[in-house]
Amino acid sequence: MTHVITSLCLRDNGCLSVCPVECIQPGEPAAQWPTFYIDPGTCIDCGACVPECPFHAIFPLDEVPGTYKAKGGEYINQTGLTGYYEGTNHNGDKVVLETTRVLAAGEVVDLKPSIKDNENFYK
Numbered sequence: 001m002t003h004v005i006t007s008l009c010l011r012d013n014g015c016l017s018v019c020p021v022e023c024i025q026p027g028e029p030a031a032q033w034p035t036f037y038i039d040p041g042t043c044i045d046c047g048a049c050v051p052e053c054p055f056h057a058i059f060p061l062d063e064v065p066g067t068y069k070a071k072g073g074e075y076i077n078q079t080g081l082t083g084y085y086e087g088t089n090h091n092g093d094k095v096v097l098e099t100t101r102v103l104a105a106g107e108v109v110d111l112k113p114s115i116k117d118n119e120n121f122y123k
């Protein structure tokens, strides 16, 4: 099994340095691969990355929500979206994303497509 980074990822970078097997990578170019990704062949499912993510974007593969209910105000980040996000990452560097959308409170979104996106990144 593996852990999966979903489209709630806003490239904060916090997970990268805690992974004991260094299997997390930023997607590049970001317009095509907007989030970070976990190499499923290397991930040892230790879970160390999960609490590091300020956006709660990382899930064990079999727990990626098909019906994620938004608190409101959080972003999803995926190709095809055109919203603008600007923030500061874990290292204090500026992050600008143009593939986002703000979720409304109570809105339900399927995060499972991130599983396929992650697989495709490593093809």
Ligand code: SF4
Pocket: 005, 008, 009, 010, 011, 012, 013, 014, 015, 016, 035, 036, 052, 053, 054, 055, 056, 057, 058
């Ligand atoms: S800590 Fe969360 S937001 Fe940051 S890169 Fe990792 S998964 Fe993405």
Ligand code: SF4
Pocket: 002, 003, 018, 019, 020, 021, 022, 023, 024, 038, 042, 043, 044, 045, 046, 047, 048, 049, 050
């Ligand atoms: S679960 Fe562990 S091995 Fe897998 S990506 Fe997260 S920190 Fe790395």
